[in-house]
Amino acid sequence: MNPAIELVDLRKNFGPTEIIRGVSLTIPLGERHAMIGPNGAGKSTLFNLISGRLTPTAGGIRFKGEDITGHKPYEINRRGLSRSFQVTNIFPRLSVWENIRCAVLWSLGYRYSFWHGINALADVRQRTEQILEEIHLADRRRIQAGVLTYAEQRALEIGITIAGGAEIILLDEPTAGMSHAETEDAVALIRKISAGRTLMMIEHDMGVVFDLADRISVLVYGQIIACDEPAKIKADPAVQQAYLGTAVAA
Amino acid sequence: MTDTAKIGARTAQPADWLGMARRYGAWLLLAAAFAVLPKIFASGTAHTMMSLMGIMIVFALSYNMLLGETGLLSFGHAVYYGLGGFLAVHAMNTLAHDALPVPVFLIPLVGGFSGLVFGIVFGSVSTRRGGTAFAMISLGLGELVASSSLILRSFFGGEEGFSTNRTKLFRVFDLSFGPQLQVYYLIAAWCLISMIAMYALTRTPFGRMCNAVRDNPERAQFVGYNPYTVRFIAFCLAGLFAGIAGGLAAINFELVNASVVGAGQSGTVLLAAYIGGIGNFIGPVIGAVLVTYLQVMLSDVTEIWQLYFGLLFIGMVMFAPGGIAGLIFMHEPLWHAGAYRVLFGRLIPAYLLALLPGLTALLGLILVIEMTFRLMVKASEGTGMSFFGVPLDAAAPVPWIAAAVLLVGGFYLFRRTWPLIADAWQAAHGEVQQARRRAA
Secondary structure (H helix, E strand, C coil): CCCCEEEEEEEEEECCEEEEEEEEEEECCCCEEEEECCCCCCHHHHHHHHCCCCCCCEEEEEECCEECCCCCHHHHHHHCEEECCCCCCCCCCCEHHHHHHHHHHHHHCCCCCCCCCHHHCHHHHHHHHHHHHHCCCHHHCCCEHHHCCHHHHHHHHHHHHHHCCCCEEEEECCCCCCCHHHHHHHHHHHHHHCCCCEEEEECCCHHHHHHHCCEEEEEECCEEEEEECHHHHHHCHHHHHHHHHHHHHC | CCHHHHHHHHHHHHHHHHHHHHHHHHHHHHHHHHHHHHHHCCCHHHHHHHHHHHHHHHHHHHHHHHHHHHCCCCCCCHHHHHHHHHHHHHHHHHHHHHCCCCEHHHHHHHHHHHHHHHHHHHHHHHCCCCHHHHHHHHHHHHHHHHHHHHHCHHHHCCCCCEECCHHHCECCCCCCCCCHHHHHHHHHHHHHHHHHHHHHHHCCHHHHHHHHHHHCHHHHHCCCCCHHHHHHHHHHHHHHHHHHHHHHHHHHHCEECHHHHCHHHHHHHHHHHHHHCCCCCHHHHHHHHHHHHHHHHHHHHCCCHHHHHHHHHHHHHHHCCCHHHHHHHCCHHHHHHCCHHHHHHHHHHHHHHHHHHHHHHHHHHHHHHHHHHHHHHCHHHCCEEEECCEEEECCCHHHHHHHHHHHHHHHHHHHHHHHHHHHHHHHHHHHHHHHHHHHC
């Protein structure tokens, strides 16, 4: 079976600055994969390359064996890869309900239809309802997304990401800026929604990473210096020196 | 059928009726209003004015498909209105000349089709980018068409344009469409159809994705949608309805010239949509009615009506960016929360109290503007003038003192009423909160 994602010697330059310097990585279907690394290592850039937000300078990206290098974000999304953003990226003037519903439409085949009455679409309503229940925002459905609390917006962000039923989900720092209690809720949510899917996440909270991930990659200066199971990553001296420092050792 | 199913079917029926009434009731009421209005306002002037309003409603709503729904600020929407009008006139002349059996009430389809085709052509280049890039390209395309209208004389007819005669077309039911009243009903019917169609469009997957692209085009890409395609379809459909409005205008005026594709016409529709309110479907309708009324009435009363028009626009942008509809729907939460006592008992009386000195100040301002205009521009015709029927001399000190008293005194008292309104709102918010807590 083809792996979910294959990165082959992926490179990205911004002018003369090399941000991603030859990343090769294979993520099998169904894996929960965490990406860690110091600030500026290129984690978000790597996500932007995989999801089509940026075009790589060199190298290739394969999605279930098919080459998607340089494809547009919407083409990649339609193939079944969905992502969330580090900075909350929702539809601020639409209601919570509309946010999720917009994210459901394409996957249910309604595309650019201007001949279906949207409120009469039972499948759209059910799926939206189900997602809202999953992210615990069902009783906030009428509220404009822009006025939700930060943690609620983060939950909505994840809701939009999973609404289309993507097989592969990329989460960029889903718990950033959350309180301890909120983080616990978020981890439970991520665990639930990633069941039966392939998950790739960037995360700074080591508790979350070691709790959730099947494997961890460590990205430093645009290169992966280690990729292994959590226990082995924790024990790797190169990783400790480059990133984890004394915090984990202690 | 089992008993429970029977009961279900029986109880479902009244609910269905209620649902139907709620769904279509507003449209039926509107249709009835359109039918009855010319009986209430029975003068020829009123029929002409209402015809213009109907055309403007379609045009302004088509504009709001771009600005309000999809977030596309166009400075050249008159292109599709105007080209729809030109092709409608050419079609009418050809049909009349060849005596083809096409009645005049189908002519708006010609306009709509033309608007759609030009929307496809120009939209394919201009909708690739949103925001400023789109606005600039729309301005450029508007200028392009406006300038070619003076060059391509065989199509645009130069400065005098083309005229036509709507009564020369094929007649059905012996309708000549000569009298303005018949034209009114033709416009009202097309206006109703277009309104329903444009409203229905907002309630489709495409319509919702227009809003999503307006809010966040990047995020739309990551839920599978190409923002360019969404904008492009919105642009083409807006062109279609603008073209229908243009076709109606061609029938109404029996004349088109270069001015219908120009920047002035594009500006008018922007103002109408914005003053009415772009955040609400009903907004551009209100704006179209008001702007048409002002255009017709103000231009009779004063030569500098465009100045007042501009002041109104600036005032709306600064103090009520949601437009008139925004001001009205600001009170919707109060209505829903059942806070009628505070709404009718405090808020509306406070508004009325503020209105009196507010209008007084406005009167003073208008007097200053009119006397200045008289002295600066029309002094050669003498300084005597009439203000709301009151004869006065713009060069004498008394009217100026009166104007100053009205303006300053009115504004002072107006300012004093603001805390009253603020207090009323405070109380209203309290009631809404209480209602929410009760509901929760």
